[in-house]
Amino acid sequence: MSDPRPVFRHIGRPVPRQEDDRLLRGYGAYVDDLPEPPGTLYLGCVRSPVAHARILSIDLAEALQMPGVVAGYTAADLTPSIRTMEPDRPKPGYKATFRDVMPTDRVRYVGDTVAVLLAEDPYLLEDALETVFVDYEALPVVVSIEDAIAEGAAAVHDDIEGNIPFAGEYKTEGFDAVFASAHLVVKDTFRSARMAGVSLEPRGVMASYDKGKGALTLWSSTQIPHLLQASLGELLDMAESRIRVVAPDVGGGFGIKAHVYPEEVIAAALARRHGGTVKWIGDRQDDFVTSTHARDYRYDVEMALAQDGTILAVRNRLHVNIGAYACFPFGSSAEAGGGAIYLPGAYKFAHYAYATHSVFTNTAPVGVYRGVAAPIAHFAQEGLIDRAAAALGIDKLEMRRKNLVQPEDLPFTNAAGITSDTQSHAACLEQALAAIDYDGFRRDHPRGEIRDGKRYGIGIACITEHTGQGASRYRTRGLHRVPGFEGATVRMTADGRLVAAVSQSTQGQGHLTVFAQIIAEHLGIDPSAISVEEGDTATTPFGSGTFASRAAVVAGGAVFRASEALAAKLKRIAGHHLEVAPEDVELVDGEARVAGSDMTMSFRELAAIAHSLEARPLPDGEEYGLESRAFYDPPNVSIANAVHAAVVSVDVGTGRVAVERYAVAHDCGRMINPMLVAGQVHGGVAQGIGEALMEAVVYDEDGQLLTTQLLDYLLPSTCDIPDITMAHIESETDATLGGFKGAGEGGVIGAVPAVAGAVNDALGETGAFVNQLPLRPETILALLRPVAD
Amino acid sequence: MTGDKIDISVTVNGRRYRRAVEPRRLLADFLRYDLRLTGTHVGCAHGVCGACTVSIDGRTARSCLTFAVQVDGAELETVEGLAPDAELSAIQAAFHRNHALQCGFCTPGFLMAARQLLAETLTPTEEEVRTALSGNLCRCTGYVNIVRAVMSAAEDLRANREASHV
Numbered sequence: 031m032s033d034p035r036p037v038f039r040h041i042g043r044p045v046p047r048q049e050d051d052r053l054l055r056g057y058g059a060y061v062d063d064l065p066e067p068p069g070t071l072y073l074g075c076v077r078s079p080v081a082h083a084r085i086l087s088i089d090l091a092e093a094l095q096m097p098g099v100v101a102g103y104t105a106a107d108l109t110p111s112i113r114t115m116e117p118d119r120p121k122p123g124y125k126a127t128f129r130d131v132m133p134t135d136r137v138r139y140v141g142d143t144v145a146v147l148l149a150e151d152p153y154l155l156e157d158a159l160e161t162v163f164v165d166y167e168a169l170p171v172v173v174s175i176e177d178a179i180a181e182g183a184a185a186v187h188d189d190i191e192g193n194i195p196f197a198g199e200y201k202t203e204g205f206d207a208v209f210a211s212a213h214l215v216v217k218d219t220f221r222s223a224r225m226a227g228v229s230l231e232p233r234g235v236m237a238s239y240d241k242g243k244g245a246l247t248l249w250s251s252t253q254i255p256h257l258l259q260a261s262l263g264e265l266l267d268m269a270e271s272r273i274r275v276v277a278p279d280v281g282g283g284f285g286i287k288a289h290v291y292p293e294e295v296i297a298a299a300l301a302r303r304h305g306g307t308v309k310w311i312g313d314r315q316d317d318f319v320t321s322t323h324a325r326d327y328r329y330d331v332e333m334a335l336a337q338d339g340t341i342l343a344v345r346n347r348l349h350v351n352i353g354a355y356a357c358f359p360f361g362s363s364a365e366a367g368g369g370a371i372y373l374p375g376a377y378k379f380a381h382y383a384y385a386t387h388s389v390f391t392n393t394a395p396v397g398v399y400r401g402v403a404a405p406i407a408h409f410a411q412e413g414l415i416d417r418a419a420a421a422l423g424i425d426k427l428e429m430r431r432k433n434l435v436q437p438e439d440l441p442f443t444n445a446a447g448i449t450s451d452t453q454s455h456a457a458c459l460e461q462a463l464a465a466i467d468y469d470g471f472r473r474d475h476p477r478g479e480i481r482d483g484k485r486y487g488i489g490i491a492c493i494t495e496h497t498g499q500g501a502s503r504y505r506t507r508g509l510h511r512v513p514g515f516e517g518a519t520v521r522m523t524a525d526g527r528l529v530a531a532v533s534q535s536t537q538g539q540g541h542l543t544v545f546a547q548i549i550a551e552h553l554g555i556d557p558s559a560i561s562v563e564e565g566d567t568a569t570t571p572f573g574s575g576t577f578a579s580r581a582a583v584v585a586g587g588a589v590f591r592a593s594e595a596l597a598a599k600l601k602r603i604a605g606h607h608l609e610v611a612p613e614d615v616e617l618v619d620g621e622a623r624v625a626g627s628d629m630t631m632s633f634r635e636l637a638a639i640a641h642s643l644e645a646r647p648l649p650d651g652e653e654y655g656l657e658s659r660a661f662y663d664p665p666n667v668s669i670a671n672a673v674h675a676a677v678v679s680v681d682v683g684t685g686r687v688a689v690e691r692y693a694v695a696h697d698c699g700r701m702i703n704p705m706l707v708a709g710q711v712h713g714g715v716a717q718g719i720g721e722a723l724m725e726a727v728v729y730d731e732d733g734q735l736l737t738t739q740l741l742d743y744l745l746p747s748t749c750d751i752p753d754i755t756m757a758h759i760e761s762e763t764d765a766t767l768g769g770f771k772g773a774g775e776g777g778v779i780g781a782v783p784a785v786a787g788a789v790n791d792a793l794g795e796t797g798a799f800v801n802q803l804p805l806r807p808e809t810i811l812a813l814l815r816p817v818a819d
Numbered sequence: 820m821t822g823d824k825i826d827i828s829v830t831v832n833g834r835r836y837r838r839a840v841e842p843r844r845l846l847a848d849f850l851r852y853d854l855r856l857t858g859t860h861v862g863c864a865h866g867v868c869g870a871c872t873v874s875i876d877g878r879t880a881r882s883c884l885t886f887a888v889q890v891d892g893a894e895l896e897t898v899e900g901l902a903p904d905a906e907l908s909a910i911q912a913a914f915h916r917n918h919a920l921q922c923g924f925c926t927p928g929f930l931m932a933a934r935q936l937l938a939e940t941l942t943p944t945e946e947e948v949r950t951a952l953s954g955n956l957c958r959c960t961g962y963v964n965i966v967r968a969v970m971s972a973a974e975d976l977r978a979n980r981e982a983s984h985v
């Protein structure tokens with residue numbers, strides 16, 4: 031463990047991003063912006079229009095005659111040369127799961143790929159795709175959780191009985207007795223919508239095969255270049271050393287792009303087969319149909335309380351609709367496993383039981399999306415606290431204050447067995463209440479008041495965010511395809527400049543800037559002078575990728591460690607030549623300086639010595655070069671926390687909910703760059719407001735997707751998101767290098783329960799509570815109707 | 820289906836281009852693939868997201884809903900034309916200072932829309948900024964810093980104008 035560094039010069043400053051300049055000038059290079067090599071072929075996928083069917087025949091004859099079409103393949107042609115993906119290996123609770131990138135026998139959702147075409151031009155490709163004829167024999171379809179788990183339901187995969195590939199159970203000792211003796215039990219069924227992540231850039235991939243070298247380069251809009259490289263090697267039976275994956279600029283990911291997709295594998299396979307470049311760019315409809323969906327949970331939750339409002343025990347029965355296939359690399363259990371352990375969150379009840387299940391259906395695969403199951407876990411928990419407060423006649427805030435984990439409880443192991451050394455719920459609560467002016471709101475809006483046709487409500491949500499999970503955490507969770515650690519190389523070039531390569535890939539989080547700040551801190555040079563690279567497997571060390579709020583903690587730790595080692599070496603070389611002990615050397619403003627003297631050596635001189643480019647030698651035993659590589663595997667998990675406060679208005683005539691004001695008090699440990707932390711929270715809150723109020727992917731009972739464009743799937747716009755007031759608390763933790771915790775997901779985790787709670791508050795004396803998202807006008811009107819009648 | 824190509828002549832960011840295009844070629848594709856001006860992005864191709872916003876004869880338009888043949892003879896401006904010199908424009912600089920971009924995919928569209936608004940007024944209210952940008956979607960920023968950046972750019976431009984009047 032390194033010494034805490036009490037005074038920071040670069041960490042903690044709101045440094046504007048080094049990423050911005052080229053993006054602002056329109057010089058970003060997203061995958062579809064990269065120049066195509068001559069002869070590039072465009073890949074088009076023939077998607078199943080039916081949710082569950084046997085494939086009887088596929089006729090490509092007419093398509094192959096169309097202008098510009100070069101080749102066409104059915105699943106029967108291609109699939110035998112590509113290994114089956116195996117996201118889950120069997121173990122207790124987990125069944126083995128499989129997915130062919132193109133199914134040969136039957137399709138399992140609208141969007142499965144049954145054939146592909148290659149053409150010289152994207153317009154001609156579209157023309158040809160329309161001429162492909164596929165004959166299907168319909169099979170029974172299961173769409174909802176209830177359909178899929180009903181007795182006698184059709185099996186989505188023949189070897190998975192009951193459509194449940196993963197189930198888990200847990201109960202604290204003595205749970206039943208405590209639950210049975212409680213004064214009050216409140217319960218409800220909480221449902222989220224199915225959602226789409228909708229990165230503004232849809233997915234896309236370009237694969238080039240060099241026949242001479244037998245080497246593949248694949249540019250993909252992905253969050254996991256290293257894991258993608260490994261899977262391509264496995265699925266195509268190629269050595270990883272022959273595969274280079276590059277994530278260029280990526281236009282948002284949010285977890286959706288943290289999966290390996292069939293199009294990536296197919297493009298690579300066809301580039302190899304044709305010995306050239308194959309490019310596939312998804313459009314928005316492809317994105318809605320084939321990119322992983324998110325959420326789609328049913329939480330049946332019961333909360334047992336004492337008369338004074340103390341929460342005694344919680345029982346959580348959870349089902350997750352994971353669609354037609356388990357996703358790679360997270361497998362079938364990421365959502366169901368997460369939803370089970372996120373629930374105790376900020377509260378210190380001692381008894382908890384869960385039974386959790388993943389359920390296959392004939393819908394698009396559901397994968398990880400910002401917040402994973404946590405927003406709805408907190409929606410359920412905060413919702414039950416509101417119900418209990420009403421039933422017991424206790425103030426809602428009082429209920430929360432009574433049950434929150436307090437500073438004196440730390441370090442705290444919650445009822446799901448998650449330990450954390452720092453949490454600041456009570457402090458965050460007071461700051462959030464002040465920021466939103468809770469008392470002022472209560473004064474101005476008497477309960478039950480309708481002003482200008484609107485009711486007003488205020489909602490408070492106290493949440494935790496599981497960030498920076500390490501290798502040990504992924505192993506306990508059974509996610510054996512997720513490594514958990516990250517790596518970084520920090521190097522001084524022979525001219526004395528600093529470069530770094532990190533195992534992450536960025537989708538806009540500002541990694542390059544924050545990693546430069548960490549390096550700057552150790553090397554004493556301005557962050558703007560440090561260039562950081564990510565996303566290219568040829569130049570960056572192996573690591574897991576960007577998801578689950580891990581970059582700052584895990585890759586940040588690797589950068590921290592590599593920078594420390596490089597700084598130490600520079601001090602040793604400088605100390606040797608300045609004839610002082612290395613401890614007496616400090617690195618400031620691009621030079622090594624003997625503390626308290628005017629003796630200095632510039633980085634240029636030190637670099638020249640280390641690269642043997644001048645007369646002065648390296649000290650004995652010192653290696654040439656100035657390069658330091660480090661890997662970091664953090665402890666299990668780092669718990670960040672926040673309190674969100676939302677004020678909403680509910681139009682009693684139209685049922686429309688509007689978020690009027692919003693405040694967040696947020697604690698992600700030591701912040702590297704508070705401006706970027708706020709940006710992460712803002713974006714998450716907007717996604718949470720979308721999740722709470724408008725976003726929903728809809729299938730009909732035949733498994734037809736009804737929301738295939740942005741006209742059908744509503745995203746929040748500038749008029750739906752108010753300004754957001756932020757307060758930061760930085761709890762000191764020495765559990766992670768640098769004391770960093772993640773900040774990527776807290777925004778969405780807090781916004782869903784805060785907005786839902788505000789609507790509960792607005793419904794006030796009607797006694798209605800929301801339990802189903804999104805809270806669209808028709809839902810709200812139905813809740814208000816009994817009052818009106 | 821394919822059709823005969825039509826000759827068009829168009830000025831983009833001050834440079835004149837003559838090209839032969841199919842009637843069905845979208846302006847967005849023409850800019851991105853024929854002229855290799857890839858700063859203009861396509862997020863939906865249905866006129867909803869605004870990522871493809873460009874300026875045609877001084878008015879913003881969706882290049883995903885416009886055919887290249889429709890701009891024959893027109894003057895276009897795209898994001899690449901906003902900062903011809905080394906310096907970022909006032910709006911771009913305000914986006915940088917205020918952290919108004921994350922992945923940057925929506926940014927060109929927002930910059931073009933914001934420029935149109937500030938060409939009309941340098942004293943917009945926050946409400947007016949929100950309305951003017953309501954046809955552009957961003958999935959990363961929650962709009963908070965975008966709105967702040969446009970307000971701040973308006974202030975800078977006002978200060979500049981006053982300075983240039985003294």
Ligand code: FES
Pocket residue numbers: 860861862863864865866867868869870871872881882883884
């Ligand atoms: S791409 Fe033109 S509006 Fe979305």
Ligand code: FES
Pocket residue numbers: 230281282538919920921922923924925926956957958959960
């Ligand atoms: S910055 Fe990513 S969509 Fe706006």
